[in-house]
Amino acid sequence: xxxxxxxxxxxxxxxxxxxxxxxxxxxxxxxxxxxxxxxxxxxxxxxxxxxxxxxxxxxxxxxxxxxxxxxxxxxxxxxxxxxxxxxxxxxxxxxxxxxxxxxxxxxxxxxxxxxxxxxxxxxxxxxxxxxxxxxxxxxxxxxxxxxxxxxxxxxxxxxxxxxxxxxxxxxxxxxxxxxxxxxxxxxxxxxxxxxxxxxxxxxxxxxxxxxxxxxxxxxxxxxxxxxxxxxxxxxxxxxxx
Numbered sequence: 676x677x678x679x680x681x682x683x684x685x686x687x688x689x690x691x692x693x694x695x696x697x698x699x700x701x702x703x704x705x706x707x708x709x710x711x712x713x714x715x716x717x718x719x720x721x722x723x724x725x726x727x728x729x730x731x732x733x734x735x736x737x738x739x740x741x742x743x744x745x746x747x748x749x750x751x752x753x754x755x756x757x758x759x760x761x762x763x764x765x766x767x768x769x770x771x772x773x774x775x776x777x778x779x780x781x782x783x784x785x786x787x788x789x790x791x792x793x794x795x796x797x798x799x800x801x802x803x804x805x806x807x808x809x810x811x812x813x814x815x816x817x818x819x820x821x822x823x824x825x826x827x828x829x830x831x832x833x834x835x836x837x838x839x840x841x842x843x844x845x846x847x848x849x850x851x852x853x854x855x856x857x858x859x860x861x862x863x864x865x866x867x868x869x870x871x872x873x874x875x876x877x878x879x880x881x882x883x884x885x886x887x888x889x890x891x892x893x894x895x896x897x898x899x900x901x902x903x904x905x906x907x908x909x910x911x912x913x914x915x916x
Contacts, residue, residue, distance in 0.1 A: 676692065678692075679691075679724070680730060681733070683734075685721065693713045695714070696715070697715055700712065701713045701714075708738045753768060753800055753803060755768060755769050757776070759865060761781070761810070762866055766786040768786050768788060770788045770790065771789050774791070777798075779803050788802055788803060788843075790802060790832035807860075815839060818875055820876045821871065825897045829888070830882050838855075838856070841860050842914075846873045847859060847862075847876065847877045849877040851880050851884060866907075872904035872909070875894065
């Protein structure tokens with residue numbers, strides 16, 4: 676394996692080239708944001724470099740998404756100054772000691788944590804998680820009301836129950852026979868447009884259970900830009916919707 680670099684719009688992109696017994700050139704961005712390229716022995720390096728150059732924009736986008744994912748999943752100390760993602764925006768955490776009621780609240784671009792002991796990481800995490808889950812319930816139900824109105828303009832669908840939980844492999848799921856949809860709690864970190872897409876996607880399954888042509892035609896009718904909304908979510912490669 677050899678290390679190489681290309682340059683794209685002022686950005687240097689390092690990549691590792693591995694010569695293998697394969698038919699085609701393969702490129703992937705790994706979970707540590709490194710770029711791996713495998714290519715047949717007989718393919719000239721100049722051709723490989725041109726291939727990587729053509730993929731440069733996609734590579735940079737993929738690296739950005741990997742780095743954003745790390746920010747969302749890394750362990751936090753919940754100290755003042757840390758960044759918290761909420762509804763597609765980044766808010767700076769402000770932690771203050773209080774002798775009275777402990778709480779988390781959003782005000783003027785800052786997310787405040789008021790706690791008895793500012794060094795109690797588990798308590799700060801619990802307060803913030805409780806606030807985020809509460810907000811998720813409000814935001815997700817609001818999205819359900821709006822997306823259900825879209826669906827009901829064409830088909831009569833009863834209002835399903837929402838279940839919110841952390842899911843490792845999906846952004847949402849539908850149990851149409853049980854009148855229930857389940858949403859990933861981590862959706863609250865994304866803009867409302869992406870949340871609306873997931874909710875509408877699951878509601879559409881009440882009309883079309885399979886991911887067939889009729890399903891996507893119905894989705895396109897109600898949300899013509901659904902593909903662009905899905906694109907951001909697809910950056911989380913281990914989750915589906």
